Amino acid sequence: MSLKIISERFRRFAIRECRGSSELYEQLSLNVAEDEEILRLASAARSGQPIPNLLFGAVHYLLLKGYTHELREFYGSIVDRPRNPQHAFPYFRDFCIHYQEDITAMLTNKLVQTNEVRRCAYLYPSFCFIYDMVKKPLSLIEIGTSAGLQLAWDKYRYDYGSHVTYGNPHSNVLIASEVRGERFPFLLPKSPPIAERIGIDLHVNDLQNEEDCLWMQALIWPEHKERRELFQKAARCLQQTPVRFIEGDGIALLPNIVATIPEDTIICVFHTHVANQIPDKAKQLLIKQIREIGQMRDIFHLYNNMWDTKLHLDYFIDGIEHNEIVAETDGHARWFRWELDHS
Structure with missing residues (x-):
């Protein structure tokens, strides 16, 4: 270059x-x-x-x-x-x-593997939307999981400025984010049920490993004290949360992983601020795989930074494809503008 x-x-x-x-x-x-x-x-x-x-x-x-x-x-x-x-x-x-x-x-x-916990602020309403539609426990598959902190989004508590908190009412991980614009997202009072959590990355950061943990903290910008505190609290929470970590190419491994997911749960593949590091050919392969899986069973794909910076949701119900723009989001999720219609 x-x-x-x-x-x-x-x-x-x-x-x-x-x-x-x-x-x-x-x-x-x-x-x-x-x-x-x-x-x-x-x-x-x-x-x-x-x-x-x-x-x-x-x-x-x-x-x-x-x-x-x-x-x-x-x-x-x-x-x-x-x-x-x-x-x-x-x-x-x-x-x-x-x-x-x-x-x-x-x-x-090294790889840039930021685990921005506050991005869970827009993941929470996204998964609430999905659960409200399908009424099945969610099986989460995160591509580019880093240390897996976003896989524990249901364990956190959320404040959107309405004097009400959502998610896990007993969590000490409180994530605050501003909802901008005219639409307010649909929010369940308590977190939807999770059946399984699977995190895939070329290198999974082990927060018990001193070097990995220090690298994760080094990726947090020096002035961002609140981000560091959230990271530390979420890291402690993750220690109590069962996650199946797999090292390798998440796109190549996806079909075999999906084959292990129980039929009575809904597959939710997601990734945030990862796709900008994925080559175009691999992005096209991921979309192709989601479509092929969608012909066999229901699946949801939540992502940003694939084609633009907005948060997108592609999903298949009974083999029919749906494509939605979910939100415009700040890079560190200090705010988001909700666009998805819940009706």
């Missing part, structure tokens, strides 16, 4: 994703976009990976691991009073050059 393309990705990352959410990453991205030496370092990233997330995650990981450098003083995840982000880039650049070998090793070996 040319440095020009990588530069544009950092510039786009700064404006579209970081602005209003992380001033540190916005400032670093804009500066990296103009720095040929750091762009060349970033070009070592694994094919198909979101390069800005991977580079910033690698640097954050090394800082969290205890690497000594003044750059630490700009990270709210490390110090109580971080320095002004507008002055951070010279220190970031020096850190990258000083630890170039270690950063390159991470760029070539």
Whole structure:
């Protein structure tokens, strides 16, 4: 990939994703976009990976691991009073050059596997919609599961600003998100029943493994204290939740996994902010497989970042295909705009 393309990705990352959410990453991205030496370092990233997330995650990981450098003083995840982000880039650049070998090793070996727990805020109404339609326990299959935190969405409690909470009333994992627009989603007071949870990924992050856990935390942006706290609470919750993890290509494995799902449950394949890392040919194969399965039994496919940023729901009932746009969502699920009609 040319440095020009990588530069544009950092510039786009700064404006579209970081602005209003992380001033540190916005400032670093804009500066990296103009720095040929750091762009060349970033070009070592694994094919198909979101390069800005991977580079910033690698640097954050090394800082969290205890690497000594003044750059630490700009990270709210490390110090109580971080320095002004507008002055951070010279220190970031020096850190990258000083630890170039270690950063390159991470760029070539690590995957961006963010487990953004707050995205469950829009998964909950989506699965409520599905359960209300079929009235069967849900068998969940998550492609690109990372550590599996989203597979425990039914164990969390949800606040949509209406002074009422939904989901598990006893959970200490409280997820708050703003519902924008004129439509409010259909919400069951308590979580729908789950029959099975299956998480598939090329590398499943084991939260009992110190390195995996630290990498997951490094992918959380430095200013996002609430995200870190949610991650830690959800991780503890997941320890009490049975999940069948499978390492491998989720698309290739899907037909065989589906064959093990009991007929008296409904198959729910889902993935959030994963499809942008999937090649177009593999995306087409996934859609083909869902259609083939849909001719044999009912199945739901909930996803975003396949063709656009919106949340989509494709499903087959009695062999008939349905395609719905569910919502427009913020990347970290601070808000979503519900579009699905429940009638």
